[in-house]
Amino acid sequence: MLPDDDAHDALGPEMRDRCLAITRRDTLKGGTAGALALALAGAPAPAAGEPSAAAHPMPVNGERLPIRTSVNGRPVAAEIDTRTSLLDFLRERLDLTGTKKGCDHGQCGACTVHLDGQRVVSCLTLAAKAEGRAVVTIEGVSDGDTLHPMQQAFIDHDALQCGYCTPGQIMAAIACVREGHTGSRDEIREYMSGNICRCGAYVGIVAAIEDAAARMERI
């Protein structure tokens, strides 16, 4: 993919020459960049009804592994780099960017998703472990435009500020209710302490979970 020369004029003479010299050199070398750009352009679009392939094809690297899994109720088939975390698979390959990376070390909870109904930190879960299992992310929680009671409760109690920890908080909170750990505020606090909110929305989060727990029981 050679940037066109005119476009680089705007950058001024020094940068223009720098960019063009480099891109020409690489292209002449026939480096991986050029080869891969072609591969990417030729990626087939998934046919309706078929398990959808990853939105972005797998780049050339590492050990490959084909997986079949279900994400938010839809079958997904993809070839992955065996090292790929479930978090990076969701975000970088499936474009499901609602699940957030806050640490990549299992310390913050921002990447919490449900795997067969259990909450897991997707950064410490290999994508390969999703084989044959059901993944639910924040994008799969609402019923179309109708919010899940937990989502509504988060709005009602302003249980969020920047919103970055929020998808993980909501996934953990729904699991917390299902696990039966909402007996008291203290119990909620304890079982929600794997999800850090640096903005400090904890008071609202606890209130939202108390509220939604009552409504979820009624469903």
Added chain:
Amino acid sequence: MIPTPFPDRPRFDARDMVLGRTRYAADRRLAGMLHAMTVPARIAKGTVTSLGAEAALRVPGVVRVLTPDDFPEPPPSAEDGPPPPPPTLTSTVSFRGEPIALVIAESLEAAIEGAEAMRPVYAEEPFQALMDGLEADREEAEPYVAGDAAAVMARAAVTVSETYESPTQHHNPIELMATVAEFRDGRLSVHECSQSVGLAKYAVFAALRIDPAVVDVRSPHVGGSFGQKGLAQRQTALIAQAALLTGRPVKLVMPRGQIFHVAAYRPRSRHRVELGATGEGSMIAARYDAIQEQSRQGFFPAAEYHEAPIRLYGIENYLGTGADIRLDRQAPGWMRAPHAQASCFAFESAVDELAWKLGQDPLAFRLANDAARDPRTGRPLSSRFMRECLEEGARRFGWKERVAQPGSMTAEDGTLIGWGVACGAYPSSMPPAIARLRVGADGRTRFAVSGHEMGQGIRTAIASVLIEELSIDPVGLEIVIADTTSVPQHMTAGSWGTAGCVPATMKAVERMRSAVAELVGGQRIAGNLHRQLAMVRRPSVEVEVSELAPGQKPEALEELKAGGIVAMGPEYPAFTSMSYGAHFVEVRVEPRTRRVRVPRVVSIADCGRVISPRTAASQVYGGVIWGIGASLRERTEVDPRFGGYLNSDIADYVVAVNADIEEIDVGLIDRPDLIANRAGLKGLGQVTMAGVSAAVANAVFHATGKRLRSLPMRIEDLL
């Protein structure tokens, strides 16, 4: 006329947030995108003699390794121009973790593998990472002076003189620092988490020496920042250059361990506070010296530790000195309640110690030392409702039940109970603004103004004004902020975000109303503005307004357009404007483990008129929780042997989690300050934290009789 309070309203962008639809910088996924990984220096000081990039290039999927040679020479620094942009990649290492190369690959996995395969060789030099033992190497700051502190101190009947310390701390927003850059159709577009797209843009065009006109930076949502992403970030120009050189979009999400080493942080600081009072308990003199750790080139100002303390009380004689101790570390910077977190901890602890020495109730003592004007300038205060904060807080907390003697309030199991109070203050500043408002007959409204949304609720505040004061359809409202392709963008920091957009919003609303009234003439048309425009067959009306801080010269607008930071305050030509807060804290100290818990806090803030009650309350919760974290948990451990930080992740850098937080009751005085600006508002984000640590320390003293003067206060300090 006192304006009516704004009603409670849900957060403007909450629905998208709970659906996972809000797009942060790292959520940009562009076709053909490459992934980058920075390579941090493994020494604290010295030079890179060879990068050892060959191994990285052999990793399948690695496309390029950028080195210092891929960047132009840094621009010459102009005398009174903006500060130079951050350096790019370097072979001269001035702190551990400084980026020395950038690996670009087809996948994130390959980029990480490539970066780890690098084998740089260094020539190391001796370095200094800690200020201990270097206290004599002071680089003095401009002092804050009122009256004659030395002479009056000598006459004081009662004095206290103690030293307090606040540790190195890192912001640690949950969002990692991220940049996505793309060069397409002759434009370089950068998506970044930033509190200042203007400075990010400057960092790109100045460092890469390209035409500013082709660079666009957008940061519509930031996943928390607290000051970390205020100044230009180190990675921005690197990723922009990577996109230019490869001709493909490039994304970097920096690992937290690296962020600890390149991002700003709260510098460790030491505070010697001497207070003098009359026998009756009137504070008459203060001498206060603050030293802080500083980088070689850093400019986080030591003088500003005095901005809040000098205005907390009416102490007429104040000598505030400050100094930097320069070290081989990355530059410290502004972190929530910058200066005031440390200085209000120190000063409000000392005030408590003085009250105790005088045998006075700490609440009554504070109320008796209220200020009528700014001791530093002698000028009036735009407004001050600190008394109201204290009185309302005391009422809600039940302060009158307090038994003065430390250790006298205990639970049945022997748990020690302590009640403490402390105040905080923070400058209320204001930048100039240019805003553009368009209302369409099609039901849409588009409002562009300067601002960045880091979770403080700036969109909600803007929407509150537009929806409340303009007859429009809220569903069609679009608020454009943090976008260099719209109106000029000022840094959103220092609690001036709301002042930097809401007064301008109000002005735009007035202008729009009269513009539509003029169009409609004398006709009476039922319905909202959209309908009125439709009736007079006008597709849309657009107005543009500009707003200046009180007493600010019109040239500030030109500086704003040029990307400058031109906020005024707290000292305006005719007055000083400060926000205030009072915090009441209960601590419980377990008898055997000495673990400290904070079951109850009441925090009341005076931020002038409240524009968005719900998000303002959330700001106060957040500030209190930050205060609790700073009091009991947070400290970055600097490694004296190798430089860098030992606890550079959020398992070892311990922040408050849900189980650390119990009942918090927040209140806002909501009294408009119409001297400060047309909206009657003052800043809020920082003052919510200022003083919380002192309230905790004062409560710990009341519970245990032990005065802790160094943060964080941990179990080992109470054994």
